Amino acid sequence: MRTAYYNAVIRDSSATAILTEDERIIQVGTDEEILAEQADESVNLCGMYLMPSFADTHMHLAGMGRYLSELILNGCTLEQIGTKLRGAEVKNGWIIGRGYSENNFAEGEVLNKAFLDSISKDVPIALTRVCGHKMTVNSKVLELIGIHEDYEAEGARIYFETGAVEENAIPMVHAAEPVPDEKTLMEYIETGAAYCNKKGITIVGSDDFLSILENYKGMLNAFEKMSFQNRLTVRVNEQCEFNDVKEFSEFLDEGYTMDVGNDLFRIGPLKLITDGSMGAHTAALSKPYVNDTQSGYVCISEDDIRIFVQLANRFNMSTIAHAIGDAAVDAVLRVFDDEVLEGNPLHHGLVHCQIMRKDQVEKVIAKKLSCYIQTQFIDEDSQMMVMIPEDLREYSYPYRTLYEGTIASNGSDAPVELPDPIRGIILAETRKSIKNGIPMAPESERMSRRQAIDSFVEAGCRQLFMEDRLGRIEPGYYADFIVLDNNIDTCDLETLQKTEVQMTVMNGRTVFEK
Ligand SMILES: [Zn+2]
Structure with a gap:
């Protein structure tokens, strides 16, 4: 099946049209050139903006559904x-x-x-x-x-x-709680994926194993079946959460490790949870929260983090750790310091990167650790910074520094925030809550528009090792793209706020149309 999409403004290109064949883009050119080619269908995009679809590199797809x-x-x-x-x-x-x-x-x-x-x-x-x-x-x-x-x-x-x-x-x-059966799990995944498509997302890093069921097997089966039956409308890189070493080694013994799978469903890194959240005062800080005697707590021992990381390393599987408070970041960095290879080829990383100190930001960049950031969090979190000790605020949410220093890819952590890359781009650029107008200091960490968009596109694809086939509108790349009613690279903020996804194509298939 060949489809010509023409009369578009294409990101980073002077071309106005593309030709897709099945799941790939096979040609990019002028309307004249593309319409001269044989196609089963031609779609007039009426001058709208065509760009690669978004990648949300940390969320909980089934949990969101x-x-x-x-x-x-x-x-x-x-x-x-x-x-x-x-x-x-x-x-x-x-x-x-x-x-x-x-x-x-x-x-x-x-x-x-x-x-x-x-x-x-x-x-x-x-x-x-x-x-x-x-x-x-x-x-x-x-x-x-x-x-x-x-x-x-x-x-x-x-x-x-x-x-x-x-x-x-x-x-x-x-x-x-009543245990959902497989059919229900699949419905959850479908519901979550459909929501992603509506927001222009076709690629997700998703942590699902323990978010609904107690054991990884049920969720893994549901994803594998849906991938096999071609029912996934987003590409899933599974962030494999475990809290029990025995269960993790059982998973490895079954032959699973990072990279097993295909471009629709692939096993990603091991995911560990090392502390809680700011709102619940369970994120582990190195000193107590303001007006509180509590400083949160690290919910896994450093020894256990090390055991997990070493085991994963033996199978060429990277580890990404949820660490929000600087005390949790400390524990993870001490382990990564010994266990991560020069240049970080496997993309070991930190999920969230929120309350950090200068020395930690420098270490993350020196070790080229992967960072999974959520600029959408600014909306809710800027008002919570008053409960963080003042000297810990200066290098917190260091989005721009991380983006410029290592791979920092964006996401929503859905269902914490419902995924909305355009909102995430605005929040990255303004660093000011849309809900209540409260800014997040420091202002120097505001990202440029280009950086903000690329944190959802180029950096996302790179984070998941797919930059050679996703994230560009070029021949040979997958036909994963979106059509927007405005050029989000050049429009003003007001226009950006009103911009909506008009069409989402994933693997050559239209998965959302307004
Ligand atoms: Zn999460």
């Missing part, structure tokens, strides 16, 4: 949460919601077990905070998971009085 299928609490006050819960449909005996944040609550409003018990004491209610690192549950849930007093284990905390469930304790709640 589930999130979109659940009760969404983002932006809700406590009163609104109450109204939603009272009207919620009980699915498989549970009410499950996600996305709440105290930032949206009115003065004096507290979400806790007592509040949820006032909705129901018989139906289990489990709400996940917007960051995904904390839940609040009612007493029915605590009863189901056998908690009758405060609980504390490595990186896991449950507060009996408030119903707060943190970090490694969260899987205990998920284990009690």
